Amino acid sequence: MKEKVILAYSGGLDTTAIIPWLKETYGYDVVCVCIDVGQESELEGLDERAKVCGAAKLYIEDVIDEFCDDYIVPCVQAHAVYENKYLLGTSMARPLIAKRLVEIARKEGATAICHGATGKGNDQVRFELGIKALAPDLKIIAPWRDDKWKLQSREDEIDFCRAHGIDLPFAADSSYSRDRNLWHISHEGLELEDPSNAPNYDHLLVLGTTPEKAPDEGEVVTMTFEKGVPKSVNGKEMKVSDIIRELNTLGGKHGIGIVDIVENRVVGMKSRGVYETPGGTILMEAHQQLEELILDRDTYTVKKDLGNKFADVVYEGKWFTPLREALEAFVKVTQEYVTGEVKFKLYKGNIIRMGTTSPYSMYSESIASFTTGELYNHKDAEGFINLFGLSLKVRAMKQGSYEKLDDK
Template sequence: MSEIKKVVLAYSGGLDTSIIIPWLKENYNNPEVIAVSGDVGQGTELDGLEEKALRTGASKLYIEDLTDEFVDDFIIPTMKAGAKYEGYLLGTSFARPVIAKRIVEIALQEGADAICHGCTGKGNDQVRFELTIKAFAPHMTIIAPWREWNIKSRDEEIDYAEAHHIPLKISRETNYSKDKNLWHLSHEGLDLEDPGNEPLYNKPGFLELGVSPEMAPDKPEYVELAFEKGVPTAVNGQKLKAAEIIAKLNELGGKNGVGLLDLVENRLVGMKSRGVYETPGGTILYHAHEVLETICLDKETSHMKEQLAIKFAELVYNGQWFTPLRESLSAFVDKTQETVTGTVKLKLYKGNVQNAGVWSPYSLYSETLASFGESDYKQAEAEGFINLFGLPIQTKAILEEQRKNK
């Protein structure tokens, strides 16, 4: 510990990282602590962070604007892949590598001896941070206080904060473990730890990105999304960059009660955990993209992409973003997206996202071919197809019949 003179801390200003600065001072022979916060669209959570970091012992605070990189290089590639982990749209999962990558860059620039994070020993985030650190600074020392200190609960963390006069934005009653970025907001802990408890969606202050479906307007709202090669480019005819599109969709989806997910998921470390996720804009974006692909992708490509999406999601969830396999899967996805261009119209109503139309210059859908009306399709030719397609089934039945009759 005496060799650790300078530590770069992944700093959010939340409960965990708020107490880590004085804890490092007390337990690592008073090293210099440089705090780094990655702005991935969490908004007002960054307000007052510098004053707090300095007041609790940091020598400086970097606040790095990573929002566009987060969206363009992590969110959009994952969305194009159609990757979902057990239904979860990976909000926290792909925010960690972009933050950790920038922290490593600053740690190397500052000549730091170690990088510290506030992830618990029970969670996935410790893996996501540390695999990224290993990818860009393989010899860097990593400090994970939750795997070292004697603090056993969030209540004990609050006790430590109060004893060290560290201001907190939470109380023991509102002490949910939350993670917020442009893409989503997650809620864990307290009453949610019992899967038998219904989430308190209508409790004041619980939901932050939107409202519960029953509190949404009684009138549906329509939204049109344009895509070019799988990338969203416009909302309701207004061209915007991807980060702005997500922000706009968060607003539209949130007020219509879209994007709430109550999930018991399988963590990488082996246990199940229960979380509630708010992903209003992401839910709309995924849905629109999937609808557009239904008319732009052929069957074999679409089905293979669905299979690989599971693996893609596992890689993201498990912190393996910076790996050859993830890069290879992204290359495959990019190839599939060459014709995923067009417009999708959706209807938002009380938590539901319903299809209201889809158009593409690369559509593979032929109305005349599929029509129940008159078309050039020769229905008699289906008999030969069925005979060949059913040949193994028919042959097996005939042979079994012959054996039975012997």
């Protein structure tokens, strides 16, 4: 009886070519697994395609709600943004895909898992760290790093497929390298490989339009959160996945969430990409808008630092680690009172705040107002400043800095 390999299958040219390659090179029965995290039209025709290519079986697993509830929401609550720009669209999905691949490998009694990530990217790290953390006994096959893999171009892969009786409508001319899920779509390649080139947005954008082409009239949106979890948009309660879909539509319409980044990959190189994250950008901003009203200064300061660390951990594929669990536990505590309503206007790529309310707001108009009454005595500030600046004053006296100023 042949051993089984689980192939992370997208239906693209790479994973299509990998099916006959695995059978021919290693003698495996190939079980294809496509994890649906919101690729939409990319999933069409996969069943027939996998069968034509010689797969023994195909799983298409819908994990969209799990992706939203257990992976996206914690990252939003942590305000996990890699290098101040990247909202972790691909990074968040990879550990869930790895988890499901392992689960199906156990179900099928497979001895190996194969992925089509290249040896230059982050995804190889994310997939393999996830698999190693959950199933250290399973063999991992990465064809692009395998000496037996001789296919170095799309033309090579197309010729290989045809030689094995697979003649699918793949074009040899290259396009952008894209990754899509419910949260975002990324674009790499073509003119983006030269950082001196402007992106060809007319050719590139999928989820929305540029700010220049967005409507001339803004659109007001209200959202509610309960303990840091989004609950409604414009008065309509929805599950998180539907909220993201709604915000994607709104954000795409108004040119929200288009970023052009040169980022530092885990493997050491810099890469340039354009990311569309319309709904995610709105959701992140709305959550932060509410959080600013509720968290105390010390908690907010520490949370910003740990949010950056959370982003690094997720970006590097370290989801299934004690560190990620500990960071998420801290974040969860901070969300206990992040409940309320935010209002904002979407206008030509901008998210303009229009008011925030919460039963747990720490903002007190009677204290913050310039017409402060008995709740705040201006004279109290003098003693505070004397104590707060005492070390500065002592240091200056000891070092004679006041004399140096007089000399000048």
